[in-house]
Amino acid sequence: MKRFIVAVLFLAAFSLQLSAQYFEDGKKEEQPEKQEVENRVFFGGNFGLSFSFGRSESQYLELSPLVGYRFSNNFSGGLSFTYLYVSREFIVLPSFNRVTLKNNTYGPRGFLRYSFLDNYFLQTEYESLNTDVLRNDGTANTTRAWVPGFFIGGGSNIQIADHLAFTVTALYNLSYNDLRSPYVSPFVVRGGIILR
Numbered sequence: 001m002k003r004f005i006v007a008v009l010f011l012a013a014f015s016l017q018l019s020a021q022y023f024e025d026g027k028k029e030e031q032p033e034k035q036e037v038e039n040r041v042f043f044g045g046n047f048g049l050s051f052s053f054g055r056s057e058s059q060y061l062e063l064s065p066l067v068g069y070r071f072s073n074n075f076s077g078g079l080s081f082t083y084l085y086v087s088r089e090f091i092v093l094p095s096f097n098r099v100t101l102k103n104n105t106y107g108p109r110g111f112l113r114y115s116f117l118d119n120y121f122l123q124t125e126y127e128s129l130n131t132d133v134l135r136n137d138g139t140a141n142t143t144r145a146w147v148p149g150f151f152i153g154g155g156s157n158i159q160i161a162d163h164l165a166f167t168v169t170a171l172y173n174l175s176y177n178d179l180r181s182p183y184v185s186p187f188v189v190r191g192g193i194i195l196r
Helices: 002-040
Strands: 041-052 058-070 075-092 097-116 120-134 142-161 164-173 187-195
Touching (some): 002 041, 041 075, 058 097, 058 187, 097 142, 120 164
Antiparallel strands (some): 041 058, 075 097, 120 142, 142 164
């Protein structure tokens, strides 16, 4: 009987030791996860420059710093603040007078990105830009307005260094309005950098 009690106490002590090691190992595994969360945040920005001459002249300069978060290896999202300097020529109807709007445009932007094949991604993006727009009353009068844009497209990351990549993105604006949008076309191509 004494041997049975000693055996039960030994097994109980042995199982407590095993469970203590199991929980300690679990605590050790949590620390790399915290570091992994820190590695999911990335910074960067887009820049753009465009000039066109001919029937309708335009100039376009974009600076857009961004911060993003990787939800998984393939899925990320982020926020950006956009500044555009836009000089764009419009033809006012019914007079057919040419009017050039030069203005500072700004506003927030949010994006979601799905990566595949290591260096390629699909992207959707929503922005709301505060810009000068024609009043659409047949005159050259303008007013400030918030102009939305909903984009879809894709792009590629070109790795430059361990934590630095150059990105090229081609997007199409599904809500493009030629009389209100600061962009000359519904197609927009952007270049940028990502710091991982």
